[in-house]
Amino acid sequence: ADQCATTAEGIKVDATGCEPDADKDGVVDSADKCAATAEGIKVDATGCELDTDKDGVVDSADKCATTAEGIKVDATGCEAIADADKDGVADGSDLCANTVAGNTVNQVGCARTENVNLQGVNFEKGSGQLTAESAPILDAAAETLKKYPELKIEVSGHTDSSGDNTLNKNLSQARAESVKAYLTEKGVTATLTAVGYGEDQPIATNNTAEGRAQNRRVELQILD
Secondary structure, eight states: OOSOTTOOTTOOOOTTSSOOOTTOSSSOGGGOSSTTOOTTOOBOTTSSBOOTTOSSSOGGGOSSTTOOTTOOBOTTSSBOOOOTTOSSSOGGGOSOTTOOTTOOBOTTSOBTTOOEEOTTOOBOTTSSOBOGGGHHHHHHHHHHHTTOTTOEEEEEEEOOSOSOHHHHHHHHHHHHHHHHHHHHHTTOOSEEEEEEOTTSSOSSOSSSHHHHHHHSEEEEEEOO
16 A cells, blocks of 8 residues: 555655655655665754754764854864864963974973973063063963963073173063063962073074074973
């Protein structure tokens, strides 16, 4: 007996007179865009597995099935977290955003021997007075550091080799103190210690203007 007595002419039918549904998902083959859906999977009108939150990841694989519309997701259907250096620490919480691949990092995204060079933090000539251009860089650092109140951090000041070593040591100390004070004022509650190393720890040659500019710097070292 024909269970589908009004099937349109030319449609292939099964023994019951109804159009076939090979994968038994409730959507006939002619309308099924996913004709091999596994048994028991809930499908939409096209015969394809449901994607309730419309994020491009089907429900059976979606670990975050209620992601808001427009949010970029990863393969698990959860919000994709930007992590440029792939160290497992999201960019917004990563003080060392360019860590070399393969290095084990701490909670702020820095390798054990990696210091945070606050590039762009500058001072008035011969003083510990921060320039206005330094503010956005320190503000960004402060926002990240506020997430880690338990940390112990050394703020280290460095100079090039121009001038008297004792004066350089004092100048680097003043600059480290300025950065420490700024971060504290911005709400950083981590334990901060300011240390001036003067010209004793260069990272480039002091024989060129470019090298001397690199050596004049303030760094953050995560102690604990």
